[in-house]
Amino acid sequence: MNILFVVSQQQDWPADIPGVTVIPAQTYLMDPAYGDTNTATKVFNLCNTYRYQSQGYYVSLLAEARGHQPVPDVQAMKDLQSETLVQDISEKLGDLIECSFARTADDFVDLNLYFGHDADQHHQPLSEQLFKLLRTPVLHARFERANAHWHLCSIFAGSVRDIPPHQQPCATQAAIDYLKEQKIRSNAPPSKKPSLAILHDPQRKESPSNPEALKKFLEAAELLGMHAELITPKEARHVTSFDALFIRDTTNVNHYTYQLSRQAIDAGMVVIDDPDSILRCTNKIYLNELLARHHIPTPETMVVHKGNVEQIVSTLGLPCILKQPDGAFSAGVMKIESEQELLTKVNELLKESELVLAQEYLPTDFDWRIGVLDQRPLFVCKYYMAPGHWQIIKHEHQRMSEGRTEALSVGEAPDDVVRIAVQAANLMGDGFYGVDLKQVGVQCYVIEINDNPNVDAGNEDAVLSDALYREVMGVFRKRIDARKGSVLP
Ligand SMILES: Nc1ncnc2c1ncn2[C@@H]1O[C@H](COP(=O)(O)OP(=O)(O)O)[C@@H](O)[C@H]1O
Ligand SMILES: [Mg+2]
Structure with missing residues (x-):
């Protein structure tokens, strides 16, 4: 290793x-x-x-x-940036905190933790637990006594550069000790009934499934012997009373959907979209690295940083495409026509992110969309470009227009398109993905792997009809059953 x-x-x-x-x-x-x-x-x-x-x-x-x-x-x-971090830790470790400082005379204590070791060596069990929870090599925490009780006041990641010289030997030793340790833990609390929460936000205009599709998911779940309920963001805190969660609100990593997905996974639930898929699919730098590493064909792509901006045009030509790493709905994807425009846009993007993507421009009439579920192709569509535009969505004057969708059976799509799409989706996990590809001549290129793909009645279901909804619900049923089976004594 x-x-x-x-x-x-x-x-x-x-x-x-x-x-x-x-x-x-x-x-x-x-x-x-x-x-x-x-x-x-x-x-x-x-x-x-x-x-x-x-x-x-x-x-x-x-x-x-x-x-x-x-x-x-x-x-x-x-987790470290979560607004409820202090509260969450206090809830989890309240007794240990109380116990750890029971004999402390002072009214506050600052802990410097290196790889789970308390530099002052007075609060080792607490330090280990904090490291276990936050998995961060350098942590600084402050605890205070108030009303005869000890509380965590703040905790944040520190920098190795700022370790004071007298603590450096301790930090080094802690790293050595940690490297010797092996810690594996798994938790799978039992659940009782096959019940499914389908999360959707009725307030949102853009939703991965329209109301008709949500109704069809509910019906399919009943047909397969599950109890399914729609829940809204407000009701989301009750999610752990279900066996499974199906997210049909638009996901993002800086969003409650991600937190909820993580919470559901931590509670042992079956989850689609799982948090790792959300995390992986929503950053195009990650996606690019993953696809390149596994030799999945993509348009020629450069990871751009402050030091290589001048190589973009000679590598990719003009026009070229610039992509904000965490953009969605085509909003962070730009077509660049001139060197001047390139400089302006690259500099804007680099203010927000250390790394951005530049890509060769590959115009096509439509993007292939392959829906992949449980590592198999489920549906195929052609997403045509918005009228008169080079993308499937056109943003103009706060309006959005979209190209039409044409559903095909899986067998009608070229074998290569389906094979590469499934290969790409499997790199993300075994959840539900929408893989977008462009085909130029006989070559196909993966543009993106989306978590939480759209399933709208009248679009993606045009070929499979109700069977599409049953397939998705069938995967939930299978996974819930497997999980329940696996926790029997
Ligand atoms: N290299 C490219 N050449 C031409 N069009 C592209 C290229 N990359 C993306 N697009 C188009 O831009 C749109 C959005 O791109 P995508 O990378 O999927 O970002 P988003 O996450 O915003 O959907 C799609 O319509 C896609 O066809
Ligand atoms: Mg896309």
């Missing part, structure tokens, strides 16, 4: 540890040697910040795409 300590600057990590390679983030992100490794690799992300779309964020995101094991992973980074 390769062990990498990835740091913002080479000199940030204070000591040599046998078996550990320390490298700067820029090298990890850009040097193909790190993208191509097939060896199991654990990546300790010790960058200065894990802020969304910072270098530190991309280290963990791309580590996941490369099949490496990042610490922290992107989920842990998100």
Whole structure:
């Protein structure tokens, strides 16, 4: 197993540890040697910040795409930014916190934690639990006494660069100790009835399923012996009383849908869309890395950063395409006609994200959309471009127009299109995906893998009709049954 300590600057990590390679983030992100490794690799992300779309964020995101094991992973980074973090930890560790400080005379205590070790060595069990929950190498926490009780006041990720010299030996030793440890835990609380919550937001105009499709999902669930209910975002906190969750609100990683999906998974539920799929599908940098790594054909693509902007035109020509990593509904995908326009747009995008994508421009009359569920093709559509436009959605004066949809049977689509789509979707997981491809001559190129694909009555179901809804519900039923079976004593 390769062990990498990835740091913002080479000199940030204070000591040599046998078996550990320390490298700067820029090298990890850009040097193909790190993208191509097939060896199991654990990546300790010790960058200065894990802020969304910072270098530190991309280290963990791309580590996941490369099949490496990042610490922290992107989920842990998100947890650290959660508004309810302090409250969540207090709920989970309240007794331990109380117990840990029972003999403390002071009214507050600051803990510096390195790989789960308390630098002052007074609060080891608590430190281990905090590390287990947050999976972040450097943490700073403050605890206070109020009304005769101890509380967590704040906790945040720290930077290895700021470890004071007298604590550096402790941090190094903690890293060594941690590297020796193995921690595996799995939880699968039992559930009783095959019940399914279908989450949708009636307030939203753009929804992955129209009301008619939602009705058909409910009917199909009943037909398969399940009890299904529509729940709205307001009712979402009751979600764990169900066996399964089907998300039919538009997902995003910075959104309650992601939190809820994670919460449902943590509660042992069957979930489509699962949180990892949401996370992976909603960042195009991740997607690009994953597809490249598995040799799935895509339009020629460059990962753009501040240092290689001038190579875009010579590599891709003009017009070319620029993509904001976390855009959706075509809104963050731009066609660039001139060098001047390129500079303006690239600089705008690089203000928001350390990395953005540039792609060769491949115009086609339609995008293939292959719906993949449970690692198999489920439906096929052609999504035509919006009238007079090069994308399937056209945004103009706050209006949105769309091209038409034509459903086909799976057998009618070219074999290559279906095969590559399934291969691509399987890289994401075994949930429900909409893979978009362009076909130019005999070549096909994956444009995107979407989690939470649209299923609208009258569009995607035009060939399969009610069978489409039954197929989706059938996968839920099968997985719920399997889960219940697996928890029998
Ligand atoms: N390289 C490309 N060449 C031509 N059109 C593209 C290219 N990449 C994306 N598009 C078009 O732009 C639209 C949105 O692209 P996509 O990458 O799927 O982003 P989004 O997440 O916004 O849907 C689609 O209509 C797609 O066909
Ligand atoms: Mg798309």
